């Protein structure tokens with residue numbers, strides 16, 4: 001995650017639990033710890049990928065997720081390793097000041113991306129939630145998965 005996203009998470013919720021947290025910043029000094037629950041700070045997307053692949057090679061089970069914000073999504077989407085987007089589509093409008101860099105159409109169309117079917121979604125995520133409208137605190141949303149259309 002980008003440094004601004006890290007800053008936006010209330011301190012009682014950080015580091016995000018049950019995963020290795022990697023913060024990307026051009027300015028913060030790099031830090032790392034062999035303790036998987038401690039956050040690491042790196043200075044580029046490449047270093048973030050190196051740090052997470054090292055954890056995966058060491059046998060930690062899991063996948064690498066880029067969790068934003070907009071600057072880091074934009075940089076990650078340039079990388080060939082980025083093959084999949086897991087989108088939470090909020091079914092109402094809000095005023096925003098940060099935007100996802102790819103337009104993933106409500107009609108299921110997007111340039112360079114293909115919306116996955118529910119079977120693919122369920123298989124990859126392990127959750128039978130594709131296309132199901134959910135609601136939290138009065139806000140409705142659906143989960144979607146998109147894959148590169150190459």
Ligand SMILES: NC(=O)c1ccc[n+]([C@@H]2O[C@H](COP(=O)([O-])OP(=O)(O)OC[C@H]3O[C@@H](n4cnc5c(N)ncnc54)[C@H](OP(=O)(O)O)[C@@H]3O)[C@@H](O)[C@H]2O)c1
Pocket residue numbers: 001002003004005006008024025026027028043044045067068069070071072073075098
């Ligand atoms: N809806 C969502 O899915 C979602 C997800 C995450 C975040 N958000 C929201 O998005 C907002 C933050 O997004 P943002 O785009 O403003 O910030 P961001 O991407 O979270 O972080 C930007 C910071 O990351 C570092 N950075 C950016 N590109 C870099 C690169 N190529 N190499 C090294 N470091 C780099 C810089 O840190 P330094 O300034 O320290 O150098 C930069 O200031 C927050 O409001 C957050 O709540 C939404």
